[in-house]
Amino acid sequence: MSDSIVPVKEIEEKMDTDKMWVIMGPQHPFSHGLWTLKVQLDGEIVTDAEPIVGYLHRGWEKETESREYPKIIPMADRLCYCASMTYTHLYCMTVEKALGIDIPEKAKYIRMVADEVCRIQSHLMWLAAVGTDLGSYTVFLWSMREREFFLDLNVKLCGARMTTNYPRIGGVRNDTTELFDRDILRAVDRFEKALWDIIALIDDSSIFVSRMKGISFINRETAANIGLTGPAMRGCGVDFDIRRDDPYDNYDKVDFEVPVLKAGDSYSRYMIRIEEMFQSCEIIRQGVAKIKALGKNAPYRVKTPSKVPAGTAFARLEDPRGESLMYLVADGTDRPYRLKVRSPIFTNVSSARLQSVGVRIADVPAVLAQIDMCLGETDR
């Protein structure tokens, strides 16, 4: 009698149910760029995951060693296609620190405004990615539409849409163009209205909220320990923003809030970024007013020596994705001896396993979209 009844557990063992490894990427709709996520599936639930990056390694750091300082600026543009100005800005800041020079106020404000424009662009790109990952093409297109207006601002400011090549060592390439103040304020006002529409599309829809809320928790300590930075970290409750806590340029002269949420789930990381876009709009408004107050004839670029004195310097700034840092070792020539880039995504993507274990495979894109992958800077 007892032989005929086989316990369920034993049946499962006899059935030999394997866990399945699914390799998502490097060419997969969910991987925004060339990277791979290996996920181990038990049915639909992810039990293990492993991110693989490095497909886009171009030897960026080595390449810089054979170039003069100004020629690295267009290369720095290519580090990140979503927010190209931030890396150029960072590079120029690093060299300026090594040179020990101070740049004019106007350049600082222009860089700040341009940085925030780039932050909005980058966040809109991320929002578009979240939209497609959650299955809504409308969010994608609406975000991209808004991004277009900010790319137009880039064109008006420096003549190119994405690879801006705008900051220079010692200032910026050119002064703001004639109607730039008016255009940028119009674009920002327009954008805020449109952003509420996109928010209504996502936050008022139970489908989006229920797919992001309450999954892939990271607690405060873990977030700090694994080195998450940027919105991902602030969504986990760590209250740190370089713009406020270690201000560079003129961020200490403008008034803005740093949003922090304690929940630590996918949704809170989403909300942080949305709020950051509104704060960026505020910074742009204040920055534009300050640029106007400085007058038309204020200097925007100082002359710098072509050779950097031997020594080291590092600068860091708040990238749209986190904390990016450049470390320069100069040896007195007109080329850097070593230039190291610390990319926020390279660290953030290491949390892919932490974030995706336990969620369903349907949520893997939605969760990992919150990392906001950008492979240019990750693989360098």
Place this chain on the structure above:
Amino acid sequence: MGELLDWINFGSDPMANAYYPFDSYNLPFDIGYQLWEILGGTIAWLIDLIFPGNSVSTWLMCDAVSTLLALVVFMLLIFLVAFVSTLIVLWEERKCLGRMMDRRGTMVGMKGFLQCVADGLKTFQKENVVPAKVDKMTYMWTVSLVIGVSVLVLCMVPLSSRWFVVDYDTGLLIIMAFFALAPFFILVSGWAQNNKYSLIGGMRAAELMISYEVPMLILICTTALMAGSFNINDIVYAQADSVWYIVPQILGAITFFTCAVAEAERVPFDIAEAEAELVEGWQTEYAGMKWGLVMLADYMRGSVSCSMFVILYLGGWTLPFIGDGPIPEIVFLLKAYVVFFFMSLIRAATGRVRTDQILNLGWKVFMPLSVFNLVIVLLLMTGGVI
């Protein structure tokens, strides 16, 4: 020429034919019959011209043969109308979605309608790729069946009391049965493709089916209960006599609409082909014309979903205070397009749900709602309101 007109008895009543296959007047058969009269009459006249006095010509024009060949024309006609209406649905979605997303939609010829034709031609020209390690027989058969069943069910939907293929008393049930058949083939196809994404996609199709199928059938039965028949004609005219069933069954209509979206595997319930995580879901390994037809089949199912909604809740081809009207087929199709517009709207406004969410939704929301709807209908009927 007089001889030719002798052979063509154009305008003859098909119902007078002893082998007339339907119980009531059928417009497409009538058209098919007349077309065959012209075509067959000409052929018979030609044969008679070459071999005078032969028996083939008379055989061609006899009642049985002309009915049979008229049926062939009739089938072509039914399919063509259904096919073109599907293409219009496709075009409508592309245009409407485009406007909703602040873009223009398709632009090629005739306000973008010819884009459908261009897409069809393009997929036709593609190479027929069969991956090396698939189970070839099931791989081919399942996709053929998915497409075939979709075409079949599309053709089975009557456009009016005179435009139908079969006029069974259980017509509604047959349509729903064929409609619910595709997920089985999708499951097998997902396995046959030897691809992990397809496998998960196939599983999801099955998961999806068990969540919406039961409430959907309950809703259909509720409507049938109200009309007192499973015959589509009866349901439609019952609504024309009283009110459109969307009025008493508003809850049921909303639930049915959601289930119909799931049945057509459209956003937000397109989890079987969730492109974000599963590349293309169960269609991953299908390329070229197979993929094109699968996409077309998707829209056919969407079109059928809308037609079913129109039949069950919007009074089919009748209009209030007018009744049948001169061209009920157009009325029916227009109503279906309006319903499909709302499907596009939902698609533009929402994202994709998760598998566990659709299961929860199916069993914890749709199921009670449909039962509640049934209770309301029962109360109304026992109260004598309807």
Place this chain on the structure above:
Amino acid sequence: MAIRYLDKYPKNLAKSLWVMKPTIVVLKLFIKNIFHRPVTVLYPYEKEWIPDNYRGRPGLRFDKCVGCGMCVRACPTACIKLIEVEDDNGKAVMRPQVNVGRCAMCGYCAEYCPVDAMTVTPEYELAEYSRYDLLYGPRRLHYEGTTEGMEVKCEVTLPSDIANGNPERRVSLFDLDRPELIDKKCIGCKKCAKVCPVNAIEMVEKGVNDKGRPILRPVIDNVKCISCRNCVIDCPKDALEIKEVL
């Protein structure tokens, strides 16, 4: 500044069990777009407005160019090359040739051109059938309708000026730096005079050496000099160096 979005959201989930609001938002846009046109720009037929300083392919004003090679040295992708062509008078001159296939459209050539001969142009439709067609010779680089805005000025303010309390003064980068001779190293080979594109260097005799031969030393005309550094680079004994004014 106030937190604006986080004050309103997240809303109560039970309320947002609906998809009603998104549907209405989408419907609104749909109705708006029936009467207005969507934001799409039908690209090949319509084109967006682009400003003067738009960075398309480089352009060259042949007559203004002096063939100094600043663009060649400033180019980060090494796509510019000086080639010998005939000018309008039939004289052989050196002018830049741009391989647009390699060009990164960074605008450095226009920025670093001391005589503003190189410009940016708003021309961005550059597809060709072969790679050879992508080579833009000096004549082909000419762009009709070059305006003032297409010359990228390289204006800088000197740190010393700012320190002196005269911050508004902006000068071109090429008016400042001048090569300076280290007399000990110079051997009087006249190479600098040969490579100078604007003939700013004149070899002047300065006495006689031990063997009785004249000692030649370059004298640089600071007005003519465009700070192109050709002489500095080509000097075989590193006797010339740029003196950077800061």
